[in-house]
Amino acid sequence: MSQKTYKALRVEETGDNQFTRKITDLSFDDLPEGDVIVKVDYSSLNYKDALSATGNRGVTRKYPHTPGIDAAGVVEESKSDAFKPGEEVIVTSYDLGMNTSGGFGQYIRVPADWVVRLPENLTLRESMIYGTAGFTAALSVYRLVDYGITPEMGDVLVSGATGGVGSIAVSILSKIGYSVVAVNGVVDEADYLKEIGAQSVISIEEATDQSSRPLLKVRWAGSIDTLGGDILSTSIRSTAPGGAVTSCGNVAAPDLPLTVFPFILRGVSLIGIDSQNCPMPMRQKAWDKIASEWKIPWLDRLTSETSLRELDSKIELMLQGKHKGRMIVHLWD
Template sequence: MNRTNFIRNHLYSDAGVFIRELLQRSAVNDQGGATMDAFKALFVDKIDKEAVISTRAIGLHDLPDGDLLIKVNYSSVNYKDALACKSDGNIVKSYPFIPGIDLAGTVVTSGTERFQAGDEVIVTGYGLGVSHYGGFSEYACVPSEWALKLPNHLSQKEAMLVGTAGFTAALSTLEIQENGVKPEDGPILVTGATGGVGSMAVSMLAKLGYEVVASTGKADMTEELLRLGAARVIARGELHSERTRALDKQRWAGAIDCVGGATLASLLPALQYGGVVAASGLTGGIELDTSVFPFILRGVRLIGIDSVMIPMARRENVWQRMADSFKPSLEESLYEEITLEQVKDYVPIILSGQSRGRVLVRL
């Protein structure tokens, strides 16, 4: 059902108050100059089997159903967003589409008692930017069940500097902690350490007192990683031997793997007894060529990290940690701030693996 029919069907229901207020305010300029019946959004369309990215003006009637209308102030560009802008990225199923799996903004109107107008909120995961119009839009309409209130000690800008990447890093770090790996047990390896998840994980682990070894293919980022808290930085090639052994020298108490593929396969045999790997990446490939020996002879645990469908109670807990004990370094050298129109220029950079840190979208 499109939003016009939604308005008609709910005009005299409890949600009608929400809808009528929304309609009354839709022609009023906000501080940013946009109006709710004429605002900017970035669309991906498919023309002759090619993805075409453009920024265009839309109105509320173009947004999908949802009981929470949000004025979006910040979003960010993630690897999944870059895939959504690719014709064969296998993220978007119907076109035209607004990507953006992260958003932070202010509630304009709410159809639920959980939120009031003026509340600052974060939305990540669920169907946002995948099956439901995402955060690359000056306004977003989403189910209220997807949103959480911005934690204390975290601004909207900081929330999007962290974003899904930081949330994934925090979930990974929490798994290392909750599975009993302590700072005194030995070094923690972080692969893909200059990416969004990797750089956040390096900072979080170091803040918690772990000895962090950062693996990267970008030698010129060594100083940045050391500033984030890495004790050592190693080249990506150091993880790969000429042949993968079933068991190798025990080097790592744990690992946060943001790469997958051959990198994940090479680090598993080098984990200490009882070591834990939190895996969230696939930029190095989706195949995993390994054996059962690390698992049955050393008690290694391989834990998959999903940031999309995490229950709200745990989601809120992790975001609160990111505002406090897990809060990573947010140095300006570790992110770029861009406009909505610039997103398309960053898509090929991210897809080619050349991105560094986070890309913040200011709406």
């Protein structure tokens, strides 16, 4: 069994901080230690994968490396009693695709406690349409709902709305009855955003106030932010008393120019979202929601599919912000 070979998109350092990506034949001996080997049917492309694929040491320290923070497939071998060969499973986040060979390879080997059983009512392909981005969107929605933000309280803002996290957040919120205002900046996709559930679409300029005013006119009951920087600061300063804002990303900027006044004069809460270290009980809860009452009827509208062979060019598009929705990767074409 250890001689079995498979294909993977391998990132190699060619010297002086230069990196190449190519499809490489690997064997099971190249897989890291772990309890469960999964034959990967589908992976997906996330912003973090694009960073790992271009040599970003904040994501991946050592090369050669196989990126891919998401994988869904069938258990091939298991040393754990919790999983049997033939079972359909999802593996997202933890260290997968960061410093552990990831889902851009046809096989992965991981610790059993990273593995989630595929929920009923979800296919492997659908699970990767969600992937880490969709899971993060679901966690963000979960935290707003759990906090007590209801559809009757007013509009919810979603930034980076055409992206992976944003488009799933827009879709889930709309599916469960919220009025969503989407921020769309890079490529004009207002029609697409309305098709996937946005009530209205605003530009980055309309969503950004660069003044130093500590509080702005109230506009939102809550927000799901993927961008950070001035846009996150503006949404916090524009949130209604008692409202809440989730922060999961830093596509625009990692800083947050702000005073404490939204928190102490309006009782606004800022909720951090970390999908990577989300504990397993919460992880399972979010996947169960994704597969049941939050399941998006228009999933295919959000999705494009690529193969391992074509993945390289899609990584470039993602780095330029020129993609929309979710890109899933079929490993066996």
